[in-house]
Amino acid sequence: MRFLILLILISSTFAELKVGDEAPTFFTKTLDNKSFFLSDSLERNKRPIVLSFFATWGLPCRKEIPMLDTVRTKYPDIDFYLVNVSGLSQGKKVFKEDPKLVKKMIESLGTTMPVLMDKYGNAAQKYDALILPRLVVIDSGRIVYAHTGYEDGDEKKLIEILNGLKSENK
Numbered sequence: 538m539r540f541l542i543l544l545i546l547i548s549s550t551f552a553e554l555k556v557g558d559e560a561p562t563f564f565t566k567t568l569d570n571k572s573f574f575l576s577d578s579l580e581r582n583k584r585p586i587v588l589s590f591f592a593t594w595g596l597p598c599r600k601e602i603p604m605l606d607t608v609r610t611k612y613p614d615i616d617f618y619l620v621n622v623s624g625l626s627q628g629k630k631v632f633k634e635d636p637k638l639v640k641k642m643i644e645s646l647g648t649t650m651p652v653l654m655d656k657y658g659n660a661a662q663k664y665d666a667l668i669l670p671r672l673v674v675i676d677s678g679r680i681v682y683a684h685t686g687y688e689d690g691d692e693k694k695l696i697e698i699l700n701g702l703k704s705e706n707k
Contacts, residue, residue, distance in 0.1 A: 561663035590666035624658035
């Protein structure tokens with residue numbers, strides 16, 4: 538019996554995040570070193586949230602961020618956050634992000650979206666953001682869309698999802 542309970546606990550720990558799941562909460566610092574609690578944003582604002590997990594070394598990430606910045610201007614009632622992922626390991630290599638390089642990249646892309654620094658990759662693990670970029674849309678505390686990678690044209694599906702949220706929240 539103990540083995541069965543342990544097996545269930547382990548499998549639920551490694552369960553993949555799916556549309557309809559409750560959005561996992563996390564704590565991190567912003568790029569300007571302020572505290573950020575996702576749970577506060579979910580409770581206080583009651584607004585949809587878009588999270589884009591990225592790294593400075595990811596070319597698809599560099600392409601996705603300007604697209605998100607453009608889309609964001611059309612949806613002022615939705616909160617957009619960039620989540621810089623650090624501390625992920627691939628084999629024996631651990632990828633650490635330097636906040637100075639993150640700031641330089643964000644400035645070079647011309648975005649003013651808030652940047653959250655996931656220093657140890659904890660938020661990334663909760664959101665299955667082990668391959669970047671990873672885009673997640675949250676509404677009413679639930680995952681309504683999740684997508685890994687970026688290709689030109691991905692914004693069409695995001696806009697479709699966000700338009701659906703806008704009509705539901707009117």
